[in-house]
Amino acid sequence: MADYIKFPFSYRSGVSEGQARFDEFERLLFHNWNTALANPTLWFVMIDSIPRGLRYMDSSNIINKEGPNQYDQLANNQENIFTMMTNRIGCMIVHGVDLPMIQVDAGRAKTTMGGYYGGLVANEIEEQNTLQLEIRETQSSVTDFLIRPWIELVAKNGFVARPAGDDRYCKCRITIVQLGVAGPGTDPIKRKIWQFYDAAPSSVANNRLAHDGTWSANDQFINTSWVYSHYKMTDVRFENVSEVYKAHVEYGGIRPQTGQRTSGRIGSSDGPVGDIVVV
């Protein structure tokens, strides 16, 4: 027992503990899909619907009728924006997303005894933060012709439970899909899906216009805040990705089908050695 305390377990087993730790790091980070480092740039956003109350942004719209602000947009331009926002392959004008934090109010109790620290106590969970969507300012402005009147619609109608077909319904579902690569020639896998329910915009950030200097794309990203009732997270739905990924890493000869490849030139070696199939 004394030896076991003094030395690593390899002292008796003959297996280097340091080597085992090194190998395990490599296995997990490089050979196992589920524990490999994720690529933070592979994601997209989907918005399931736009409130009916925002349609027909002319004098017939309730927001324009009641004022005081007025929004005047041609139907075709609005259709462009609506279609783009609700595209099922992703809303392409969302540049960035700040996912909400979560925390519980926990710490030591103030009550102490004899100078010792107080015991640990946990209070309620902190209110969930808002979802932030950074939206690209485009020629036909989404932030000014969709998000701004949407916020006014929220102010007028509130979040009273109403059916989705009601003209006063002003909520939507926002889905954020995070992707993970699985192998060459293979579509990325949906590794994590966030779904924010009953979401609605609550603010549009300031946007400064100026005549000086050059501009970059960063100047055209406008932050918007969205509230929501709750979210659901879904893990990857494939159970065998790790085996495919591991085979790809360990047997580099596995390549996509010839028709999917972007390289390769010399005669007989062009054929795929093996197939990568994610089911």
Place this chain on the structure above:
Amino acid sequence: MADITDYDIEHFYDNLIVREVARKHQFRVTSISTGFGQDVPEGINDLENKLLVESTTLPSRNVTNVPLNFHGIKFNLPGNAEYTGSDAWNVTFRLDQQLNIRRIFEDWTTAIFDDRTTAGSIVRSNDAYLVISLFDQMGGSHDQYVLWGVYPTEVGALDYDVGTDGDYVTCQVTLAYHYWSRQGTNAFNNRAIVVDPAEGGGVQNSATTFGGSANAETGL
């Protein structure tokens, strides 16, 4: 197991006979399209202008490296793809005496943004492209590199000097593009260019595998 005799001088020469080596002059810029249509600027894709290309580089592509440390060791993981230099790809032209090629590029930059009238275009579609064709010793085109979404960022200054002995004037043009793709032998690409407007023009999406033969006009 590798055998050193596989790497002897005989194999080396046999290999050269079969595969040859690439020569620095075996390239041409074979197609330029501004995306504005045939007339803006006029003559950009004329053979007389493309013949004036003196030198350029085949653009690079790299995968960013993501260091990941463990016990002080830096493991290197692949990140995202980057088209290094896609914001500043240089091509040097020999100038004809009346500077026609330079004027075309000047007009192209003005078509993109005219400071006097605030006219211009921000559309950088795949109808704007430049094709670099590479040729073998037999004059056959074996690869075409297509720079997509191309536009000029700088039309370079010209050096004039009365003290020189008749040196010709060159002009460096800097172009930006989104990314490039390769077409040619055994290469797969999902975009095909049909340059001739009579054949539809512009870019077509397809899953065509291109052969090694090249169209004499377009190089594709």
